[in-house]
Amino acid sequence: MEGLRRLGWGIRRHRLISLCIVLLSMIVLSGLFAPQLAPNDPNFVDLIHKLEGPSTQFPLGTDQLGRCLFSRLLYGTRISLSLALLIVTSCLAVGLVIGSAAGYIGGKIDSLIMRICDAILAIPSLILAISLIAVWGAGWKQMAIALIIVQSVYYARFIRGMVRNIKQQNYVTAARIAGTSPLRMMTRHIIPNLLPPLFIVVTLEIGWVIMDISALSFIGLGVQSPTPEWGAMINDGKSLLRSHPRLMIVPGLMIFCMVALLNLLGEFLGERKGFTKSIRKMAKEARGS
Template sequence: MIASIRSIRIGLRGPKVIPVCLGLLSLLALVTILAPWIAPHDPVQVNLANKLQAASMEYPLGTDHLGRCNLSRLLYGARYSLGFASLIFIASLGIGLVIGSIAGYRGGIIDYLLMRLCDGVMAFPNLVLILGLVGIFGPGLMQVVLAMMLVQWVYYARMFRSMILSLKERSFITAARVSGTSELRIIVRHLLPNVLPPIAVMGTLEMGWAIMDISALSFLGLGIQPPTPEWGAMIQEGKKYIRSQPELMLYPGMMILLVVVTFNLLGEALSERFGVKRRFEKE
């Protein structure tokens, strides 16, 4: 038994995990794009005559308490969970890249002020700070996205600053500076290419966190509002029927688990392949 568990663990950490995870995520992205064409029904159309039906040819995963197709809602829910998690990652990465690069390369009072700002944001647990910002902005999808972007950029900024501090005194940077290369060109041409592997690792790990945060806020009623299909909101709607129809919570929960685990496995595999150490942990 122990030997079999070890073999499974080694298989998940082997070189094949990267193409497997990339293939699965590519398939999910394709399903997300093609959801309007492959979903069998309108995900928000209410049909009380068909409520809480079991799986059938017409409804492959059955229906919910309002007669809506569970499969269609899962497919459309991927568009919100994956799509907005990607938006949060790209926006946070851009903000963190600019601030971290400036702080690390310029140093001095600019570095001090920017890092004290980061310390102030990191003094609070992520989810608590996001909940506070959503409470200020009000519930809703765009408010959640904005709140998460205002919190997530700090980790990217600190990572970029740390790496640029370790790179800017290297001989090839000194040679570029002596030859009269501009600071912007040094950052773009020489510094940023050296931080791409850590970005890939950090991005895959952050995507899992972003999806869980979006789903958690939707579950609490602060994120995506009904009747919009989203995995966290679907779990919240299905909790009333946990005894009679547990699959209403099971289906979206399994999708969240599948996507988050896939991103985490990919991040760990990329970390081992590129020799990148995880420099931070979520609170």
């Protein structure tokens, strides 16, 4: 409770972070309640009203098919954030199992797992994801699986490094001498100490995953049109960049704002907990750079 009070006081003291949390909450809530907030059907084609400017009926205007840009943006928020959370949560679960096993057991198992991770990390993540999607076919499911495979390796290496550090702490050594079983050691002493820095890493990584999803959807390998998603919306408007730039600018600004806000929040939490330098160092090592 004392830690939560200190964190709350720090947030109130930093107006920028308070504003960041408010804006993030607004974006998340707008996606969550998109069906209630959207003034129009996001996929309804109305060529009579195509490429109209902002109005009462269409707050941000319409696209080349007469679809409400504001409604598509709200539903795009819902889809982009849902996919990002699904991918990050899955990566965290896979990375936690693999990384904890490698870091705690060590020896040949650790070496084997790390060599496999090194081989995967040797290929740029987005290129590897594109290659996997090219084999499986385009679609949001294939994109999600490809990104989970690619990103889980990073989480595994990162968690493995943290587990190796925690294993060297005196309280872990004392628990081992006392005869604590490996399973109890993980659940009582190691995993609880992984959670605070992992929460910060996840906050930072969600932004990067959103960018990956948008990039893959933009080139036609992720979410497919007419499903509203930020990257797909930018792709839909690229042919009209000169005459109607708002079709690309509006979803592009949403991506920029979401990534910037998540990075600000992650940096703030890292500084409050004193994790910033250590997380950056371990993240760099996990990336193999």
